[in-house]
Amino acid sequence: MTTLYRPVGLHELALIWDSGMRGFPPRLLHQPIFYPVANMEYAIQIARDWNTKESSFAGYVTKFALAESYLANFEPHTVGSAAHVEYWIPAKQLEELNSAIQGLISVESGFFGSGFKGFVPEAFGLKGKDAIEQFVAMAKTWDYSRMDFVCEVSTNRKAIYLNFLFWSQFDFVLLGVETQQRDSTIAYIREAWEFNHIGTPLPAYR
Numbered sequence: 001m002t003t004l005y006r007p008v009g010l011h012e013l014a015l016i017w018d019s020g021m022r023g024f025p026p027r028l029l030h031q032p033i034f035y036p037v038a039n040m041e042y043a044i045q046i047a048r049d050w051n052t053k054e055s056s057f058a059g060y061v062t063k064f065a066l067a068e069s070y071l072a073n074f075e076p077h078t079v080g081s082a083a084h085v086e087y088w089i090p091a092k093q094l095e096e097l098n099s100a101i102q103g104l105i106s107v108e109s110g111f112f113g114s115g116f117k118g119f120v121p122e123a124f125g126l127k128g129k130d131a132i133e134q135f136v137a138m139a140k141t142w143d144y145s146r147m148d149f150v151c152e153v154s155t156n157r158k159a160i161y162l163n164f165l166f167w168s169q170f171d172f173v174l175l176g177v178e179t180q181q182r183d184s185t186i187a188y189i190r191e192a193w194e195f196n197h198i199g200t201p202l203p204a205y206r
Contacts, residue, residue, distance in 0.1 A: 001065040001102050004036040004087070005043035010056035010162060013107070014119060017158055021105045021200050023098030027091035034094050036064075038076060038085035040108065048111040057113030060165070063106050070100035107203040110165030119162040124155040131163040132170065139177050139185045153192040160189060165203050 006024065008016070015025035027034055037043050043061045051059025074087045089097055118131025125141065125148065126134045141149045153160055164186075172182050193202050 002068050002071050003063060003065055004038060004071075005040055005108070006036045006062045006064070006105075007043045007047035007051055008060050008062055009051050009054055010058040010060075010119060013058075013060050013062070013162060014158070016062065016105055017161060017200075019098075022101065023105075024094060027094060032091050034089040034091060034097070035086050036066075036089070038087070039083060041083050042085065044109060044111075047109070052111050052113040057115040057117075058166070059111045061108045061110070063108050064104075065102040066097070067100040067102060070097065104200060106201070107161075107165070110169075110203065112166050112169065116166060118166060119159045121156045121159040125152050126156050126159060131166050132172070132175070134159065134163060135167045135170070135172065135182075135185070136175050136177060138189065139172075139181055142185060142188055149188065150192045150195060153189060154196040154198070157193075157196070157198055160193070161200065161202065164189070 012025060016023070019025070024034065037046070040061065040063075047059030047061050071087070074089060076085050076087060078085050116131065118134070120130055121127055121134075125137060129137060138149065138152065141152060167182070167189075168186050170182075171179070173179065177185070190202055
């Protein structure tokens with residue numbers, strides 16, 4: 001197996017989640033090529049320096065393992081320095097690539113611009129709230145009802161997953177959530193995620 005990386009924005013990550021973290025969404029008509037890259041350094045550069053300036057103000061680095069027998073059909077291309085290595089997969093062959101992915105796609109890191117609003121859910125207590133409002137609500141929910149907290153994680157697992165790395169980085173002090181409380185709430189979310197037996201692991205935060 002060969003490990004590849006793909007920098008994505010919020011919308012694309014949401015579609016990957018919808019696939020069960022097992023495949024990348026079809027390319028748009030003006031996107032004839034799918035570009036996975038060969039190393040984390042290059043993926044981080046794109047996610048941090050380019051994706052955060054696009055409409056969702058978010059750049060995520062995804063990682064996936066691909067069967068070597070499939071990847072052997074494509075040549076690596078160096079498009080800048082020695083670290084800028086990528087593969088050019090025709091959009092019409094993306095379904096085949098997805099079939100060659102071994103295991104789940106994971107999210108390794110996330111970068112966020114000041115305009116980031118996150119994934120806004122349409123149900124339960126977090127309905128209609130942006131990413132910052134969601135976390136403040138989650139911190140308060142833990143204080144008055146741990147059962148509601150655990151149910152919120154289960155009901156809105158997509159929002160939890162997509163916003164999790166942002167929450168682990170953002171400073172909520174001016175909103176009444178001290179750093180220690182933020183870190184504790186992050187840990188409680190992870191515990192609730194495991195309690196709910198959600199098959200996709202939460203991203204690791206550093």
